[in-house]
Amino acid sequence: MNDVPVIRARTLVGVAHGFLGREGGVSTGIHAGLNVGTGSDDDTVVVAENRARATTAVLPGAKLVTLYQVHSGDCITVTAPFDADRPRADALVTDRPGLALGILTADCAPVLFADVEAGVVGAAHAGWKGAIGGVTDSTILAMESLGARRDRIAAAIGPCIARASYEVDDAFAQRFEQDDPANERFFAPARAGHHQFDLEAYVVQRIASAGVTxxxxxxxxxxxxxxxxxxxxxxxxxxxxxxxRQIALIGLGAEANRG
Structure with missing residues (x-):
């Protein structure tokens, strides 16, 4: 009945999590599959069904919590499901069992975090703006405020646009190189005036630089x-x-240690 493929990461073993794609949903047409985007032109009833299927596939019985994503570096600490007005931010963390933190993407990098010992999880939407704006750093700091330690935090970066598919112009590359000249290594030559950007590798570097191993x-x-x-x-x-849009989910079961 709920045949939704779930992609899991070895670093997050022991934590309810998953990166979902478009398979297993009920949308049709250009949205065919498991479209969870409330901002898409898809039927709202269909999207709600897809979101329910996604949540059940990862953390049955949990309350799904998502944001109004705006490509920022901002992170929200969640203690209960939001009302109809979702906060405008691009990451969320919690230490409360029964909440499924969800990040929607359609090329941007979904990043899931967990400190199993502390019972703290997080999720971040890292498009290029959020990535360079420090969204992963904000997530780690917010997790620490709940008792996590960055030397214990594990992270996973899910499906996103790869370097071979991500052509950008000179101005884009210069923005990253002005932020840190070492960022040049994330760009490969392309046609004149253009480069291929490795978003995934850049996000890995940001997380590693923050002390997550x-x-x-x-x-x-x-x-x-x-x-x-x-x-x-x-x-x-x-x-x-x-x-x-696809979704990445992480949450704590009822037995989770809340520190």
Whole structure:
């Protein structure tokens, strides 16, 4: 009945989590599959069913908590489900069992975090703006405020657009190199005036620089794998009128240690 494939990371073993794609849902047309985007043009009843299926696949019985994502570096600490007005932010953390923290993506990098000993989890939406704006750093700091320790935190980066699919212009590359000249290593040559950007590797570096040593990068390209994943850039290149969103989820079971 709820046949939703779940991609899991070795670094997060023992924590309810999963990176979901477009398979296993009930949407049709350009949103076909497990589209969970409330901001898409998909039918709201269908999206609600997809979100319920996704939550059940990862943490049955949990309350799904998502944000109004705005490509910021901001993180919210969650103690209970939000009302109809979701906060505008791009990461969330909790130490409360029964909440499924959800991050929606369609090429941006979903990042899940856990300190199992402290009973603290987090999730971040790291597009290029949020990544360079420090969204992963904000998430780690918020987890520490709940009792986590960065030397115990494990992280995983789920499906996102890969370097081979992510062409950017000179101005984009210069923005990163001005922030840190060492960021040049995340750009490979492309056609004149353009580069191929490795978002996943950049996010790994940001997390590692913050002192987290257990990091899994799944290396799954949302743009290239149409069967499994939605992609904003692929839809844009095709001139399609809309696109679906996939979700990454993490949460604590009722038996979780809250420190």
């Amino acid at each position: 257990r990091i899994a990068a799944l290396g799954l390209d949302t743009y290239a794998d149409e069967t499994r994943f939605f992609s904003f850039r692929r839809a844009t290149h095709r001139g399609e009128p809309g696109y679906g």
